[in-house]
Amino acid sequence: MKLLKDILYGVSLSAVSGDTNVLVNQIHFDSRKVEMDDVFVAVRGTITDGHEYIQKAVDSGAKAIVCEELPELLINGVTYSKVSDCNSALAIMAANFFDNPSKNLKLVGVTGTNGKTTVSTLLYNLFKKAGFKVGLISTIKVMVDDTEHATSHTTPDVITINKYLSQMNSIGVEFCFMEVSSHGIHQKRAEGLHFAGAIFTNLSHDHLDYHKTFAEYRDTKKKLFDGLPKSAFALVNIDDKNGLVMLQNTKAKKYTYALKSYADYRAQILEKQFNGQLLKLEDNELWSKLIGDFNAYNLLAIYATADILGLERIETLRLMSELENVDGRFQYYISKNKITAIVDYAHTPDALKNVLITINALRTGNENVITVVGCGGDRDKSKRPVMGHIASEMSNQAIFTSDNPRTESPEAIIADMESGVEAQNTKKILSIENRRQAIRTACKLAVANDIILVAGKGHETYQETNGVRVDFDDFKEVKEALDSQN
Incomplete structure (x- = not known):
């Protein structure tokens, strides 16, 4: 147990009712998890408002409440602290509760539309190979050195982040690489953390269902760099025009990287093949199993x-020459009859375009490219016609299908994608709602040397439909479909 006043250290309080010199057990922002002597923080979410559950938390035994509006009825024996922003308060409280674990290692945040998972995961792998104890907080998983934990968000909640960082402290982890999403920044999940550095990969069309405008999306990313201390570093891709924007107000030491522009760190692609590419980094050459211009940026x-x-x-x-592709990132399989999947x-227009550019650059010209693609439901609708256009324009055959439709109609999502297809490309598309059937159809259409994306x-x-998730693995599906044809 910890003193409430110690957990609240650094939080801007506008009013307090009760005693902060009391011992409390755990911090929660989900009233369903509150038990005796816990602290409940009434966070306003996108769907529910934690203030509606203050009484429930008190009934469950909460000893302290942190809120933006004090309830009319204040219960004796419960300490109420009023703040202007519960998300910010929660971030600071979570860090304090776990004794500010990010101060005891070098935490590096990776942000951008594309490349976050690849860069953070490969940095983890690289530093592990170099002999360090390392942590990773990513879309795919959380690693506390060698111990793996599943994760469901690009940037977990602040309590979870600090819990894992505390575990890293306990075993002597020296470096931690962490994906930092725009949602996470906007919801203050990166506040209260002490970053040793931050990396900006790129910025393109994504999450406009949440941020509404591209400028808001960009400026949200920028906050990560604005908050860096002088002791930190800021590394940005200046081939992306938003790279210099990220550096405008940062106090951190500034570094740049690029393939096309003058920068502190530069690389050149010398050779491309399906099994890798040869890069020149400064005065040295590197053969990497990761292919494509986008991976050249990631490697740089x-x-x-x-x-x-x-x-x-x-x-x-x-060590970089030994790095393998991250799961689900240009992960490929070549069947016995020489079809490459x-x-x-x-899942963004820019990412889809980059992958198809990479594939088309490696073709001899005789192979067909068959693309199976969908768009997620309850997400940014404006990118659907753009992705439909890119898939149909840059492939010999495009199959539109479902991709986590969630609460939306898969047919309606596919229709949005179809609306972006130009007249000359309409004969190149098929629409098959069932994703398994779409993948199997692509495999049946392919012949030797063709490429299926x-x-x-x-x-x-x-695959998520109406709140229900069923097992579905694209790599397994396409591999099984191709193997069954041999």
Whole structure:
């Protein structure tokens, strides 16, 4: 148990009713988890308002309430603290509760539309290979050195983040690499954390269902860099025009990387093949199993970060040559009859375009490219016709299908995608709502040397419809479909 006043240290309080010099047990923002002597923080969510559950938390034994509006009825023996922003308060409280664990390691945040998972995961793998104890907080999983934990959000809630960072402290983890999403920044899930550095990969059309405008989306990302201390570093991709925007107000030491522009760290693609690419990084060459321009940027960000954090450059390049693709990121399988299937998480227009550019650059010209793609339900609708256009324009055959329709009609989502297809490409598309059937159809249409791209879900192993998740793994599905044809 901890003193409430210690947990509230650094939180701006506008009013307090009760005693803050009391011992409390746990912090919760979900009233269903509150038990005797806990603290309940009444966070206003996108669907529910925690203030509506204050009484329920008190009835469950909460000893303290943190809220933006004090309830009319104040219960004796319960301490009520009024704040202007419960999300910010929760972030600071969670860090205090776990003794500010981010101060005891080097935490590096990775943000951007595409590449967050690849960069953070490969940095984790690289530093593990270099002999360090390392942590990872990503879309795919959380790693406390060698111990894996499942995760369901790109940026977990602040209590979960600090809990894992505390576990990392207990075993002597030196570095932690963490994906930082725009949702996480906006909801203050990155507040209260002490970042040793931040990386910006790129910015393109995504999450406009949440942020409403591209400027708001960009400025939300920028807050991560605005909050960095002088002791931290800020590394940005300046081939993306938003890279310099991220650096405008940061106090951190500034570094840049690029393939096309003058930058602190530069790379050049010398050779491309399906099994890898040859890069020139400064005066050294690197053969990597990761292919595509987008991966060249990712590898350059990894190299730059390792250099900034003090790893020896030649050793870094040696370790980078051993790095494998991250699950669901340009993950490929070649069948016995020489059909290549590629599974990729590309779920934004820019990501889909980048993957198809990479595929088309590796073709000899005689192969067909068959793309299976869908768009998620209850998400940004404006990108659907754009993705439909890209898939139909850049593929020989495009199959539109479902991809986590959630509460929306899969047919309506597909119709939105179809609306972006130009007249000359309408004969190139098929619409098959059932994703398994869409993948199997692509495999039946393919002949030797053809390339099948299954885009959108990547590492995800489920399909979500009306709140129900059923097992579904794109890589397994396409592999089984191709193997059954041999």
